[in-house]
Amino acid sequence: MPTEKAVSTDFVWNFSQKIIDYVQLGKLRLSLVVVFSAGVSYLIGLQTAIDWWIFSGLLVGGLMITLSANAINEILERKYDALMQRTAMRPLPAGRMEIREAITFAFITGMWGLSILYFLVSLEAAFLGAASLILYSFIYTPLKRITSFSVFIGAIPGALPTLIGWLAATSELEAGGWVLFTIQFLWQLPHFWSIAWLGFEEYTRAGYRLMPLGGGKDRKSAWQILIYTMFLLPISFLPYYFQMTSWVAVVILLLLAILFSFPCILLIRRLSRRQALWIMFASFLYLPLAQLAILLDKV
Numbered sequence: 001m002p003t004e005k006a007v008s009t010d011f012v013w014n015f016s017q018k019i020i021d022y023v024q025l026g027k028l029r030l031s032l033v034v035v036f037s038a039g040v041s042y043l044i045g046l047q048t049a050i051d052w053w054i055f056s057g058l059l060v061g062g063l064m065i066t067l068s069a070n071a072i073n074e075i076l077e078r079k080y081d082a083l084m085q086r087t088a089m090r091p092l093p094a095g096r097m098e099i100r101e102a103i104t105f106a107f108i109t110g111m112w113g114l115s116i117l118y119f120l121v122s123l124e125a126a127f128l129g130a131a132s133l134i135l136y137s138f139i140y141t142p143l144k145r146i147t148s149f150s151v152f153i154g155a156i157p158g159a160l161p162t163l164i165g166w167l168a169a170t171s172e173l174e175a176g177g178w179v180l181f182t183i184q185f186l187w188q189l190p191h192f193w194s195i196a197w198l199g200f201e202e203y204t205r206a207g208y209r210l211m212p213l214g215g216g217k218d219r220k221s222a223w224q225i226l227i228y229t230m231f232l233l234p235i236s237f238l239p240y241y242f243q244m245t246s247w248v249a250v251v252i253l254l255l256l257a258i259l260f261s262f263p264c265i266l267l268i269r270r271l272s273r274r275q276a277l278w279i280m281f282a283s284f285l286y287l288p289l290a291q292l293a294i295l296l297d298k299v
Helices: 004-025 028-045 052-076 099-121 123-143 150-170 175-198 200-205 219-230 247-270 273-296
Strands: none
Touching (some): 004 052, 028 052, 052 123, 052 150, 099 123, 099 150, 150 175, 175 200, 175 247, 175 273, 219 247
């Protein structure tokens, strides 16, 4: 007969594993990046004191919606996740979680998120949250196996948190919100393509078409990655043009875009995994630093 201590240890272990499974199902780390973008966009657009009800509603509601979208993504892709080493140990393909449980998690977090945005932020914010959830879960996710254009579709819900944050601060979809949306939209393309390059063989085996123009790990794809990264150079002037910042932020954004572009140039020359890895790391630095530069220099 198991002792009371053994039963307690088993309970703690099972509970901890369940929490880890939910974290993986909702891709918590990715979700927090999305919430960060919404929060920073709110602070950039804000011209008065922080409304803590709205701000907390934005963060919590946005987190819940993102957890739901990611869970739906894993539900729909569970069979394909099982074919790739990097995703095979997720809770659904590994068999640690029943699909009914995953659907329940996605439904509850989605409804919570939309309700919080509606009651604490605004109807418009909830509408954009719902649009983001639908686009990511039910349009982008199935398109990944059909066309490489899906990456552009997926970049829309990926950038919508900036608009939601701006809307929460100003109650209007003004030019500043669209500037932040454009930066995040364009940033996602080289960011995601670098990941697709690193996992190209596994993605191909699972039937995903993610590289630009439906290509492979070749110079055509590398050139596309560089071109879309360099779009961030002229975009760097938009915050100043729309009187969001001074020239200081422009200089910082230009430097960040140049640093982001450098490993892309090397990728064209070498077509190596190492350069794709550096592009991914550069993307991790670019977005939060660019957003913080705009926030700290806002006029």
